[in-house]
Amino acid sequence: MTRAGKNTLYRALLIGPALLAITIFMIVPLCLMAYISFRGRDYSGGVLWDQFSAEAYVRLFFERELDGTLALNFNYMFIILRSVWLSFLTMVISLAVGLPVAMFMATRDRKWKAVLVFMVTLPFWTNLLVRNYAWILLLRDHGTINSTLMWLGVISEPLPLLHNAFAVAVGLTYSFLPFMVLPIYSSLEKMDFRLVEASFDLYANRWQTIRRVILPLAFPGIVAGCVLVFVPALGAYITPELLGGGKTLMIGNLIGFQFGAARNWPFGAALGLFLLALVLISLGAYARRYRGELEGSQ
């Protein structure tokens, strides 16, 4: 066999198995999902394979009346908008909280840096379900926060903290905050902090230094962090399910619902494709400008 031929064979044997596994069990299903989103709905829970239908997409904006006419219905759009809004809120809160933490971490000496990075990473590897469940214990009517506040005499009735958008926002921030801290930290860690001294020597004050020196240098990390928080928050399933109490639905729950009680696969497939498109657009826009930063930050 020729050398080039051998090289190709060797490459195929090594890369092939993993590539095939992801292609067959992920890319093919995603293509199938796109196909199903244009098929008719079988009310017993399946798909009418031989029938083209755009009904799933119509359903995003309209409701079909009994006589077949369409009426505008923004219920689903509202859930999608809420998902985007909650994810955006999560991103902004994470940024506000994460930036000073990353700054603190980046200015420690080596030993402390290692300890702090470990402490930030640790929660990511613990069970997401358990971490969200912990917030149920805190936010319930008779939970830790309400009991403490009542014991202190601040309030006499428990505050409604659980099963609303507030609880979901808290849970999402809690779940994804480390993804904001770490990329910003890795940008700032490379920074030469003598620039800050130089800025002060040139009579800049603290605020000007942050705005003109630190933020521009941390920018790639900030963008990476925003993407890494926004994307998983947008597709969140567990947090709205547990902390939203079935009332504050997000896209993920709406998709899941189509494969459970609602049994509407084409609609679920259309929603899944919609979410996938949203994610790929935000990742694509990011990757074009900041190639390599995402991988470099991990």
Added chain:
Amino acid sequence: MRINPFRSRAFPGDARHWPGLFTATAAFFAYVYLPILILVALSFNENRTVTVWTGFSLDWYAMAFANRDIVSAATNSLIIASIASVTATALATLAALRMASKDRFFGKTGINAVFALPITVPEIVPAVATLMFFASLGLTFGLGTVIIGHIVFCIPFAYLPIRARLEGMDPKIGEAAADLYATPVQAFWRVTLPQLIPGILSGLVLAFIISLDDFVTTFFLGGAGSTTLPIYIFGLVRTGVTPEVNAISSLMLLLSLSLVSLSLFLGRDQNRKSGPG
């Protein structure tokens, strides 16, 4: 000069001592760790009402261990995580061995993107897509379908650290092996692989944790007889909060924490060996 990280008495240009940074970081870590600590503390509470502390007790742990459903869910979790993480790590190692080399070939960037796909897409999308795929094929949902789903999303978690480890290796060592008349096969078994083992183990442990903790994929691809611990906990939480859930949750936390420490320990060790000095 050593600087105490918690003392601030310096000129304003020294960013280490800006006011508020320490307070913000302390608040951050309190936010991150307090809920977990409260959960663990409450799992030792003897009172059934869960939130009021009345005394220390191990009853809930005893109850959890005596519960057959929990034991069988834990067994399922371990079976799935073992098979999925070992398979995914094997696939990822093979691929990383080729992908880590410096040469460029057609489609390399694309293949890297495919390998990262399972962690860039929100889990719910591939989960329901695979659900439809398996249903169209007429497969029966159970342990098998869950394991396939887990293998796919475990691949990137094993692939990324192993590739990074390979890229960080000193190519001179391989060249030295060749100079000493080692065949490529000998060089691989005697030189590359022993250096790579800590990286592989670290990737394996990470994949294992991710599989063990998974909820979404298991939930949509599971069937009768494939209930795992997270699925079981989810079911209990939906019906109400019980101290038993606190006990199982604390045990899962403990397991994840020990495994991740193990993985980071393996990863740290390898950096030391590969570092230039």
